[in-house]
Amino acid sequence: MSAALSVRALSKRFGELQALRDVSFDVDAGELVAVIGPNGAGKTTLLSIIAGLQAPTAGTVSRGADEVGWVPQQPALYTKLSVAENLALFAHLEKVGDPRAAVERMLEQTDLRDRASERVGRLSGGNRQRVNVALGLIGDPPVLALDEPSAALDPAQRERLWAFIGGLARAERAVLFSTHNVAEAQRYAGRVIVLANGRMLFDGPPLVLLREVGEDEHGDLERALVRFLAQRAVTAQAGER
């Protein structure tokens, strides 16, 4: 079975800064993959290239921008328009075959039917983020890329959002998200990709990352990540010497 998304030898340079270096991985349909790493690791750059917002300096992404649903960190919504109007606008812009049916489907999936005619500016942060995700899904893309989807949400809102995103993966969609919240990655992702200084240092299930640093399945992934990054830094220094 071919991967839903294949990233090959992806590199991105901003002037002197090498933001991504030779990153390659696949994501299968139904997979929920977390991209984690310290600040400035290249997480957002990686996702924005996959979403078609930026062109890579080198490398390829198997899907075009129209095949990847994009959910930016800040809800990209028109606050003066209602939930349904936002969905309808992007359904038309995405040239969806039946925009009305697409709006109905997304209202159903996001459980926002009761709020359909409410202006987005009056919604809670959690509901705005649901609409934000719904806009990413309006064109029914096989791959969904989310940049820090749970940032600025309270715990209850986060819980509901992850239940929704988990449902998307179970419905055979390939979901790739970046997060600072490593606990969320441990809890919800089937696989994690660790980036640091633009390099991909790890790609595998959270349990494997835990074992890399001698922790068991009950270990704390955040602590494990810190130790993992420290070990890799020592190894890199030794290599340079």
Place this chain on the structure above:
Amino acid sequence: MRWLLGKDLLILRRSRLLVALLIVYPVAIALLIGFAISRSPSRPRVAIVDETAPGATVQVGSERVNVGQYARQLFSQVQPVRVGTRAQAVAKVKSAEVLAAVVIPADIAARVTSATSQAELEVIYNGDALEQAIVQSQINAAIAQANLGFSEQIQRAAARAIDLLLRGGNLGVLGAPANLVGLDEIPSLLHRVISHQRPGPDRVSLERVAAFAGFAAANLSVSKNVLATVGQPIRVRSTLLRGRRTPLNTFAVVVAVSVSLMFVCVLLAAGGLALEREEHALGRLVRGLVSRETLLAEKALLAAACSFVVAFAMLAGVGAFVTLDWSRVGLWLLALALGAVAFGALGVAIGALAREVRAASLLAFLLSLPLAFLALVPAGAVARGLYDAINAVSFVFPFKATLQALDAAVNRASPSLGLSLLHLAVLAIVFGGLARVGLRRAE
């Protein structure tokens, strides 16, 4: 583009306060500018103390000119407030009830009649330096007009006196003999007498007197023209080198409409584009849903269309009060449309630089206001080098070109409409290109 336009119109419809401000504010500014330009300075309110005796006259030869004429001349140049004493006049100036006070002294008639000492008026001012400058110039102009009028009265009296000397008759002066012979008649009378004289010293003397009388009569008739020349030595004849004379009120309409067009269009285009970034929707749109060029064109055209409607409604509305040549309405529309497109391009260039609507609006406002004022600075009002710099700045922004296009369309003023439209088209392309570069850098 259709869906984006629909979305923006819906957002505009729901932003009633913004729309009201966008329309009311520029229209108010435009009307104020138009009002200030078109309205001639109102006559200053001046307290006048007339200390002259009732019926006091200035004697010019055998003629008399009533000093009251002078006061009447002065009253016609100002809004007069008659007061009885100098102290009352000073009190009115201090209380700002009047801008100034003029005291016509009791001895004005005697001084003008004496022709040895110049008559003097006292003018009393108050206020700060700016007020003083304005009031002084207004009062000086009023007094100069009154002086001119009074001197014409005196000239006419002098001319009548000269006519009487030339033609003869009754001088009307107490003690003067009735039916006096005129200077004009003396040479012919003397020649008749001389013809009966035998040659000799008496005849020679009479011939000399007749020659003098003829010379004096000829020169005295010329002196009336000399008096008129001295009274108003230089007359002004105006020649306009370019274009046609534009009435000030229709030019004011053109200025007011251009200002409205600029404010509505630039603010709307800049704000519309900045809103896409403020709502974080720009990234979502330009990742394949809409091209950057389409997005910029949509914002610029929407702003241009809205401002076009506002500006044309304003022009048509003002046309009810000011005479406009409606047969040229097609040209007005052309000038408004090109001006709106150029302003739209400027607006999206500003919007591409700003991250949020407030910053874009502020930037648009800060740029638009000086542009309007710079374009209205007349040649000669500032130093040559500064005027050249102002002209250069005005040339690279669309306000002056729009003003010229609309002035040409409405008032047939120069430069030609075609040249101004070409200028606007070039500016629209340049600012559109800058907006494209700015948008790319902003992402």
